[in-house]
Amino acid sequence: MQNNKSDATEKVIVCKDLTKRFGDFIAANEITFDVYKGEIFGFLGANGAGKTTAMRMLCGLSVPSSGHALVAGYDVYKQTEDIKKKIGYMSQKFSLYEDLTILENIEFFGGIYGLTRKEIKEKGRSLIEKLDLQSEAKKLVASLPLGWKQKLSFSVAVLHDPKIVFLDEPTGGVDPITRRQFWDLIYEASARGITIFVTTHYMDEAEYCDRISIMVDGKIEVLDTPSNLKRNFKSTSMDEVFYQLARSAKRSD
Amino acid sequence: MRTLIFLLRKEFKQIFRDKAILAIIFVMPSVQLIVMPLAANYEVKKINLAVVDNDKSTYTQKLISQITSSGYFRLQSYNASYDQAYEAIKSDNADLILEIPQRFERNLVRENKEKIFIAVNAINGTKANLGGAYLSTIISNFNNDIRMKLTVGSRFSQAPTIEIVSSNWFNVHMNYRLFFVPGILALLVTLVGSFLTALNIVREKEVGTIEQINVTPIKKHYFILGKLIPFWVLANVIFTIGLLLGRLVYGIIPAGNIGLLYLFVGVYLLAALGFGLLISTFAETQQQAMLIMFFFMMVFILMGGLFTPIESMPQWAQIITKFNPVRYFIEVMRMVILKGSTLRDVASQFVAVIVFAVILNSWAILNYKKTN
Amino acid sequence: MKQFLVFVRKEFYHVLRDKKTLLILFGMPVVQILLFGFALTNEVKDSPIIVVDYARDVASQSIITRLGASQYFKLKRNVLSQKEIIESFRDGKIKAAVVFPDHFNEDLEHMNKAQVQIIADASDPNTATLVTNYVSAIVRDYQSDRTELMAVPYQIIPEVRMLYNPQLLGAPNFVPGVMALVLMLVCVMMTAISIVKEKEMGTMEVLLVSPFQPFLVILSKAIPYIALSLVNLGAILSLSAFLLELPVKGSLLLLIGESTLFIICCLSLGILISIKAKSQQVAMMISLVGMFLPTVLFSGYMFPIENMPLPLQIISNVVPSKWYYIIVKSVMIKGVGFMYIWKETLILIGITTVFLWVSLKSFKIRLE
Numbered sequence: 001m002q003n004n005k006s007d008a009t010e011k012v013i014v015c016k017d018l019t020k021r022f023g024d025f026i027a028a029n030e031i032t033f034d035v036y037k038g039e040i041f042g043f044l045g046a047n048g049a050g051k052t053t054a055m056r057m058l059c060g061l062s063v064p065s066s067g068h069a070l071v072a073g074y075d076v077y078k079q080t081e082d083i084k085k086k087i088g089y090m091s092q093k094f095s096l097y098e099d100l101t102i103l104e105n106i107e108f109f110g111g112i113y114g115l116t117r118k119e120i121k122e123k124g125r126s127l128i129e130k131l132d133l134q135s136e137a138k139k140l141v142a143s144l145p146l147g148w149k150q151k152l153s154f155s156v157a158v159l160h161d162p163k164i165v166f167l168d169e170p171t172g173g174v175d176p177i178t179r180r181q182f183w184d185l186i187y188e189a190s191a192r193g194i195t196i197f198v199t200t201h202y203m204d205e206a207e208y209c210d211r212i213s214i215m216v217d218g219k220i221e222v223l224d225t226p227s228n229l230k231r232n233f234k235s236t237s238m239d240e241v242f243y244q245l246a247r248s249a250k251r252s253d
Numbered sequence: 254m255r256t257l258i259f260l261l262r263k264e265f266k267q268i269f270r271d272k273a274i275l276a277i278i279f280v281m282p283s284v285q286l287i288v289m290p291l292a293a294n295y296e297v298k299k300i301n302l303a304v305v306d307n308d309k310s311t312y313t314q315k316l317i318s319q320i321t322s323s324g325y326f327r328l329q330s331y332n333a334s335y336d337q338a339y340e341a342i343k344s345d346n347a348d349l350i351l352e353i354p355q356r357f358e359r360n361l362v363r364e365n366k367e368k369i370f371i372a373v374n375a376i377n378g379t380k381a382n383l384g385g386a387y388l389s390t391i392i393s394n395f396n397n398d399i400r401m402k403l404t405v406g407s408r409f410s411q412a413p414t415i416e417i418v419s420s421n422w423f424n425v426h427m428n429y430r431l432f433f434v435p436g437i438l439a440l441l442v443t444l445v446g447s448f449l450t451a452l453n454i455v456r457e458k459e460v461g462t463i464e465q466i467n468v469t470p471i472k473k474h475y476f477i478l479g480k481l482i483p484f485w486v487l488a489n490v491i492f493t494i495g496l497l498l499g500r501l502v503y504g505i506i507p508a509g510n511i512g513l514l515y516l517f518v519g520v521y522l523l524a525a526l527g528f529g530l531l532i533s534t535f536a537e538t539q540q541q542a543m544l545i546m547f548f549f550m551m552v553f554i555l556m557g558g559l560f561t562p563i564e565s566m567p568q569w570a571q572i573i574t575k576f577n578p579v580r581y582f583i584e585v586m587r588m589v590i591l592k593g594s595t596l597r598d599v600a601s602q603f604v605a606v607i608v609f610a611v612i613l614n615s616w617a618i619l620n621y622k623k624t625n
Numbered sequence: 626m627k628q629f630l631v632f633v634r635k636e637f638y639h640v641l642r643d644k645k646t647l648l649i650l651f652g653m654p655v656v657q658i659l660l661f662g663f664a665l666t667n668e669v670k671d672s673p674i675i676v677v678d679y680a681r682d683v684a685s686q687s688i689i690t691r692l693g694a695s696q697y698f699k700l701k702r703n704v705l706s707q708k709e710i711i712e713s714f715r716d717g718k719i720k721a722a723v724v725f726p727d728h729f730n731e732d733l734e735h736m737n738k739a740q741v742q743i744i745a746d747a748s749d750p751n752t753a754t755l756v757t758n759y760v761s762a763i764v765r766d767y768q769s770d771r772t773e774l775m776a777v778p779y780q781i782i783p784e785v786r787m788l789y790n791p792q793l794l795g796a797p798n799f800v801p802g803v804m805a806l807v808l809m810l811v812c813v814m815m816t817a818i819s820i821v822k823e824k825e826m827g828t829m830e831v832l833l834v835s836p837f838q839p840f841l842v843i844l845s846k847a848i849p850y851i852a853l854s855l856v857n858l859g860a861i862l863s864l865s866a867f868l869l870e871l872p873v874k875g876s877l878l879l880l881i882g883e884s885t886l887f888i889i890c891c892l893s894l895g896i897l898i899s900i901k902a903k904s905q906q907v908a909m910m911i912s913l914v915g916m917f918l919p920t921v922l923f924s925g926y927m928f929p930i931e932n933m934p935l936p937l938q939i940i941s942n943v944v945p946s947k948w949y950y951i952i953v954k955s956v957m958i959k960g961v962g963f964m965y966i967w968k969e970t971l972i973l974i975g976i977t978t979v980f981l982w983v984s985l986k987s988f989k990i991r992l993e
Binding site for chain 3: 273274277281285288289291292293294295296297298299342343344345361362365366367368369370371372373374375376377378379380381382383385386388389392393395396399400403404414415416417418419420421422423424425427428429431432452456535536538539540541543544545547548551552555556560561562564565566567569570573587588591592593594595597598
């Protein structure tokens with residue numbers, strides 16, 4: 001599953017000693033890693049390990065307490081608004097407007113990212129065709145089943161061809177077939193040169209990633225390709241690797 | 254600028270899709286504007302009177318009939334004793350007891366003076382005060398009549414009298430509706446505008462869509478303008494409906510310039526909506542937002558001079574009202590609609606409201622964090 | 626029963642965890658009592674007036690001095706032209722103008738008759754009425770002082786006694802009103818919204834499939850608010866006793882009992898609203914329209930009910946707070962016993978029964 005791309009040397013995320021404290025609680029403790037252009041970077045960890053916090057800092061939603069990070073070449077302290085132009089984001093809470101139709105959502109988010117009217121129209125049409133939603137295009141998002149909403153949400157998040165797209169547990173509560181289709185969408189985006197930064201609980205999904213990091217108690221414990229990890233931990237599956245690491249965890253939610 | 258247009262289109266679509274909100278925006282204020290002024294009335298009339306007539310003479314009968322024909326009193330019961338009448342007050346059936354002593358007529362004529370007892374249920378102080386005053390006036394008139402008759406031609410009938418002529422400007426018929434409709438309209442416009450703004454943003458927080466907005470490159474002030482403009486427009490629509498209702502239902506035609514009214518409302522709404530915005534930056538849930546809004550609105554309304562005059566407040570309270578934007582709006586509404594005041598007359602209120610708009614909105618923008 | 630307590634405890638956690646909400650729920654009655662007790666009054670004091678004195682003689686000056694000395698008025702600069710009078714009214718600075726015509730004193734002495742004109746700003750009719758009354762009283766005082774030397778025969782002397790509230794304070798009237806308002810707010814609005822919130826979030830379904838009677842689930846949500854209401858009630862009563870010097874005159878036990886009845890009545894209304902409403906915003910608006918407004922308008926502490934048009938008077942009879950207001954006034958201020966309020970109590974019980982019956986019924990329908 002490793003598809004090392006040609007330009008794998010260009011770093012789109014550089015993260016060094018990034019830390020976030022909430023009072024005494026250290027949600028993310030000096031995390032350090034780089035993400036290369038076009039790769040699918042898996043960000044794993046048990047609940048409460050600090051994944052979402054780290055991701056929110058990289059998206060410019062949360063100001064780090066200390067450390068450095070560059071996202072798409074911009075600083076997470078000073079240039080958050082520049083970062084936001086270059087990234088897409090899909091949160092674990094479903095975040096399209098339920099009381100708008102599919103087309104209206106596409107139009108709105110396209111407009112916000114500064115796409116021209118023509119681009120919105122073209123991209124919207126191809127998006128709807130790809131997801132096979134032609135007959136639903138004018139229906140309220142609230143009426144769609146969850147799986148479709150997730151796929152739609154992802155497609156809207158990459159509508160403006162961002163450099164990086166951040167996905168926070170994007171497949172929670174979705175059936176296996178839809179999950180498979182969702183990953184097809186991810187590969188497709190990756191092939192277009194979009195870097196994917198994804199958090200997940202599902203270990204089978206971890207195997208789909210180019211490289212993965214596993215966070216335990218706010219720290220990044222390991223970072224490597226899935227096959228290297230399995231070899232180092234003498235395991236046959238990512239599940240086992242994860243359990244070996246997670247057993248040492250002190251905090252959970 | 255283009256972003257703003259996309260934001261506005263989204264907001265308007267959402268508002269017009271939500272039927273419950275539309276009803277709240279258009280039906281509720283209309284109903285309130287029609288019903289509230291009917292009920293809001295401080296006039297003291299129909300005071301329930303319990304009479305204890307221990308004399309039962311021609312004089313007392315005449316006095317009682319003068320009282321009941323005054324229009325202020327409603328004869329509730331004749332009672333055999335004061336205690337019996339007091340029971341009527343206890344059970345809330347009477348507001349006022351008039352007790353005439355035995356041999357009232359005879360004593361008045363023979364001894365030149367006689368007392369009459371009035372006991373008022375004074376739980377409602379204003380009502381008691383006016384009720385007592387009305388009754389005393391009627392008794393004093395009755396007294397004069399009797400004196401005139403008994404002393405025809407003597408010097409007492411020629412005591413110098415000052416005739417008091419009173420005229421009521423701006424509201425000749427002392428119509429309470431004229432007084433309340435502009436104030437209530439001010440209140441409704443404020444309530445709907447600020448509540449909707451606050452709840453709308455907090456709802457995006459609760460549902461999680463605000464997070465999606467926060468990772469987009471939307472500029473803060475565009476996002477906020479995108480929220481303000483739709484509700485500013487809606488509040489203006491409500492204001493217009495209110496003016497029309499005031500005219501159709503209550504026949505209130507603004508004495509002053511309508512353009513001036515709209516100009517003021519336009520600026521004022523920036524302050525009112527800015528307040529809603531500010532609250533939304535503090536609240537995490539709709540329940541919280543609503544309660545906080547409710548709390549402040551209650552204080553604003555009570556301290557806004559809608560129901561009780563600001564001049565009657567103690568000095569410290571009057572200073573507090575200076576920090577209440579609703580006060581200025583109610584004042585201007587009444588001044589322009591009832592008295593025909595001009596821009597020069599309301600200039601100070603204009604300045605105050607502009608200051609509020611600037612402060613509240615800047616505070617809200619500073620406090621609205623895309624990052625935390 | 627044990628299960629029920631588990632549910633109730635969970636609800637208490639919800640309520641106690643939201644500090645901002647709690648702060649406001651407890652702050653609200655305190656602020657209301659303070660405002661009503663110390664700031665708000667319909668009385669007139671230091672009302673700005675102007676005098677237009679064309680006469681400038683002994684009589685007019687003497688009356689003007691009396692006006693200036695009165696606590697009701699504050700004399701503003703004198704004006705002389707009609708135009709200036711109109712302008713002073715327009716910019717909202719004065720409440721009334723008192724006009725003395727030429728030869729005021731002369732007329733009074735030689736013709737036994739003179740005229741004073743009071744022009745009031747009736748855009749506020751209440752203040753206008755009071756100001757006119759007070760000016761008239763001062764003028765009449767002056768007049769009777771002038772004739773003082775002549776002993777007037779055949780005098781009827783009214784002796785007025787103000788029962789329950791001799792100083793004519795505002796507090797005895799509004800404290801019962803604030804009680805009704807605050808209890809309504811906590812019980813109806815908070816209950817309705819917190820139930821609808823669980824519906825919106827989907828957690829209600831989880832509770833409803835638990836092996837526990839659905840209606841009890843809802844009831845358990847109401848219990849923390851009963852507790853909150855009773856705490857609020859205590860706060861209001863102690864504030865009014867210690868700060869406003871207005872203690873409960875009648876039986877405290879009776880007052881608490883009647884308040885509990887009213888609280889239950891409000892809760893059943895809150896539950897009914899929560900069953901009908903689909904979203905928090907709707908629940909909130911229904912609560913506002915369905916209870917807050919009627920409470921302010923129809924309980925009688927703001928506006929006298931007997932002055933309203935007949936249809937509104939009839940409507941006021943189904944507003945629970947009207948009856949509760951009468952009950953509180955009777956027990957707290959007049960100090961009367963149950964004998965005087967059994968009718969109102971019975972009506973409250975009736976209204977409560979209807980609310981509960983309707984909500985039980987619609988709740989069943991919803992589950993099927």
